Amino acid sequence: MKFDGYDLDAGVYDELFRSDGTPRSHGRDLYETLLEASDDDMNAIGEWVTRSFTHEGITFTVYGDDEADERIIPIDCIPRVMAGAEWRGLARGLEQRLAALNAFLRDIYDSARIVSDGVIPPDMVFGCPQYRIEMQGFEAPRGIWVAICGTDLVRTVDGFRVLEDNLRVPSGVSYMIAIRKATKSAMRLLYRRSRVGAVEDYGLVLRRTLHEMAPEGCDDPTVVLLTPGVYNSAFYEHMFLARQIGAELVEGRDLVVEDGYVYMRTTAGLRRVDVIYRRIDDDFLDPLVFRPDSLLGAPGLLHAARLSNVSVVNAPGTGVADDKSVYAFVPDMIRYYLAEEPLIPNVETYLCRRPEDLEYTLDNLEHLVVKRVGESGGYGMLVGPHASAEERNRFASLLRQDPADFVAQPTLALSRAPCLIDGRLEPRHVDLRPFILSGGETRIVPGAFCRIAMRRGSLVVNSSQGGGAKDFWVLEEG
Amino acid sequence: MLARSAESLYWIGRYLERASHLARLMRQQTESLVDSPVRDIYFGWHRIYGTLGRRPHTGPLDTEGDEYYTLADSFTLADDLTFEATMPDSIRNCFSLARENARQVRHRISAEMWASLNRPYLRLRDMEIQDIWASTPEQFYANVEADIDTFRGVSSSTMYRDQGWHFIRMGSLLERAELVASVLGAQIAAVRLFAVPADAYWTSLLRLFHAFEAYQQGDGLAIDAGRVLDLLVSDPHLPDSLSMSVLGLHRELSAIGDGPDRTATSQARSQVDHMSDLLRFVWPRTSDAEGLFAEFRIAGRRLHDLVTETYFDYPVVTRSARIGEFDQ
Known part of the structure; x- marks a missing residue:
């Protein structure tokens, strides 16, 4: 395949090429493999990867006006590669960040x-809608509120930055593993040569972490994964992880709380549950404490967790720490709790609740990304440089109405990686979501969910907005 | 295992058995469209709809038409039974429901099982009757049967033999028992309606259940309705015989073990004994075969209710609920 038409931009970091157009040393094998492959071969590989996802039913659900649609995420068959040394530096930074967030x-x-x-x-803490007053005085098992974290990283020409911490129910790890499986088969010779860090044992690591989170004195815990059900957009992932960790995949209706203990309904009667890996939001966990109309959780669940009879992972109330406003203070948390300097910096963030930040934001809307603090998944967001004047005006009036509901950040030139688009190699913007697990110790598998903005020039990588994904290889030296 | 997962697995067994059964009936029926007399074709449609306990929407079975109308009617009826969205037992609906249940318990079945169910589902999802009618519809139905056979084979060689396996088997066997009894009842009714003791009707029944060769091994060439029915009811070696299904139900229920309430479990076991008694003691003496098949099906439905109450949907009385009752 040829790289003609693969334009480099001095202001954007390219994951495969240096600014002079030569491949980075850890990307040389990939570069040569792509160069040697015929167009037909690469297209066949691309189609095969997509087809394998369809056949295996690796889908997510998108809700339209009328009905739910089972879709597969667009998968690019060309891996993004990173040198092991650089990865280890990132991993230390991620570990540091999670330690500070748990302390917070x-x-x-x-x-x-x-x-x-x-x-x-x-008011930033106690006024945050994700701060759960009901959790005051709660003691999380081992003091770990967040045992499973997915941190969104982006790279610019100035290096990596944390874009967002996902501390509630981070998703995407099943894609990391499924994409690896498909890409590994599609690029078998390159994979064999490349000494790629394995991600396939993520399930074992997760299982170990969940076991470590069991209530004290419980040596052989019964672990379940609590899902909202088959209609949830991430149901494939829930099923996948339940299988990986050998846990029952339960819904709220399968659980019964009696005398401060949680049980599940089995074919032989009620069986006690020790650890709940919950994949439903706080609001729906327990109608006696949170939303009373929720049918997804189990009444009394929180009471059992408070008595330390069951461990809920991640603990309810963690959302306050990944709130988009509180995010701005994470570097300060690292300094305050750990007395260390942050290893991975934040993206500069303007809190529109501050009059001077609001003024700056309104004056520079065409350069900024404005986000609603309570939204995620790419919803409720303005990408200034790509928005119409009309959209910017609409956001300006929203900002004036309720400034505290918004933050603004400079539009980052996310790094780009080569992707196979309509039979040609073209650069597309990418981000990275590694998964950090913290139980008895902190563990990070050398891999990540790498998302792609599929449209040329677009910076929106969210799956719900048409974003795709590709494999991410951490290459060991030697 | 989780009660809800067990129920989904049980329904996978039921829906796929239903789809397989209907595909088999439809294959035979579409084969008969090539060379059978119009009367035989109408007989076939009566038997199929009788089996399902339904009447077609437009009622084309009320009158026998000429060749042209017969084929046009057949097109409509085949669409109804294969793709019709509002027909709960259509082949496509059975596949969709089996797949939907499998989606809920993918962590409980092997990846190979899922793939062998998902692929035919994706193919069926986008098809219409025109796609199969223009070429060889019988081949389409044969492929559906083969897909389900593949799923069974893959299950048999890849699924861990825990309770989940036994629930799939139980669903499949109970569905089979009910459907075979239903076909036998519909056969007798259709033969009565057409009032012609045609051997062809009975040989087609034997072929439907892969029993023609077994029948031939017995004495004589003559096709005797009583002997045909006897084979399909009580032959201990024929996979589709009612006796084999009941024997299988015994086995699966005992492998599954007790539910939370011992009394409920023993009621379910007694119900299988009752079904067995109908075949062993009532069948040889009955003068009302059609009535016996109806009774057998009712017994099957009762067993389904008992299995549901024993393992899937048993009452849980929590302390808080008890306190609530006391307060009232």
């Missing part, structure tokens, strides 16, 4: 020293 959660649901010490304003 322990603190704010206890004495909230960070607030009384003036590091973060009280």
Whole structure:
């Protein structure tokens, strides 16, 4: 295949090429493989990868006006590669960040020293809709509120930055593994040569983490994965992970709480549950504590968790720490709790609740990305440079109406990686979501869910907005 | 295992058995469209709809037409039974429901099982009757049967033999028992309606259940309705015989073990005994075969209810609920 038409941009980091157009040293094998492959071969590989996803039913659900549609995520067959040394540096930064976030959660649901010490304003924490007053005084197992974290990283010419921490129910890890399986078969010779870090044992690592999170004294815990059900957009992932960790995939209606213990309905009667890996939001977990109209959770679940009779992973109330406003304070948390400098910086963030930040945002809308603090998945977002004047005006009036509901960030030139688009090699913007697990110790498998903005020039990588994904290889040296 | 997962697995067994059964009936029926007399074709349609306990929407079976109308009617009826969205037992609906149940328990079945169910589902999802009618519809139905056979084979060689396996088997066997009894009842009714003791009707029944060769091994060349029915009811070696299904139900129920309520479990087991008694003791003496098949089907439906109450949907009385009752 030829790279003609693969244009490099001095302001954008390319994952495969240096700015002078030569391949990076860890990407040389991939570059040569692509160069040697015929167009027909590569297209056949691309089609095969897509077909394997269709046949295996690796789908996510998109809800339209009328009905739910089972779709497959567009998969690109060309892996993104990273040198092992660089990965290890990132992993240390991710570990550091999660340690600080867990310390923050322990603190704010206890004495909230960070607030009384003036590091973060009280209304940012206690006024955050994701702060669950019901969780005050709760003691998370091992003090770990977030055992499973998916952190969104982006790379610019200045290096990696954290774009977002996903601390509630991060998704995408099943795609990491499924895409690896498909890409590995499609690029078998290159894979064999490349000494790629394995992601396939993520299930075992997750299982170990969940076992470590079991209530004290419980040596052989019964673990379940709690799903909202088959109509949830991430149901494939729930099923996939349940299988990987050998857990029952339960819905709220399968659970019964009695005398402060949680049980599931089995064919032989009620069986006690020790660890719940929940994939439903806080609001729906327990109608006695959160939303009373929820049918997805189990009444009394929180009571059982408070008694430490069951571990709920991640703990309810973690959403406050991945709120888009609180995000701006994570570097301060690292300094405050760990007395360290952040290894991976944040993206500069303007909190529109501050008059000076609001003014700056309104004056620079055409350069900024504006996000609603409570939204995710690419919804409720304005990408200034790509928006029409009309959209910008609409957002400006929304900003004036409720500034505290918004944050703004500079539009980042996300790095690009080669993708097979309509039979040609073209650069597309990508991000990276590694998964960090924290139980008895912190573990990170060398891989990530790498999302792609499929449209040329687009920066939106979210699957719900038509984004795709590709494999991500961490290459060991030697 | 989780009660809801067990129920989904049980329904996978039931729906695929239903789809397989209907595909088999349809293959035979579409084969008969090539060379059978119009009367035989109408007989075939009566038997199929009788089996399902339904009447076709437009009622083309009320009058026998000429060749032209027969084929046009057949096109409509085949569409109804194969693709019609509002027909709960259509082949496509059975596949969709089996697949939907499998989707809920994908972590409980092997990846190969899922793939062998998902592929034919995707193919069927986008097809219409015109796609199969223009060429060889009988081949289409044969392929559906082969797809389900593949799923069974893949299940047999890849699925862990835990309770889940036994629930799939139980669903399949109970569905088979009910459907075979239903076909036998519909056969007798259709023969009575057409009032012609044609051997062809009975040989087609034997072929439907892969029993023609077994029948031939017995004495004489003559096709005797009583002997045909006897073979399909009580032959201990014929996979589709009612006796084989009941024997299988015994086996699966005992492999599954007790539900939370011992009394409910023993009621379910007694119900299988009752079905067995109907075949062993009532069948040889009955003068009303059609009535016996109807009774057998009712017994099957009762067994389904008992299985549901024993393993899937048993009452759970929690302490809080008990306190609530006391307060009232």
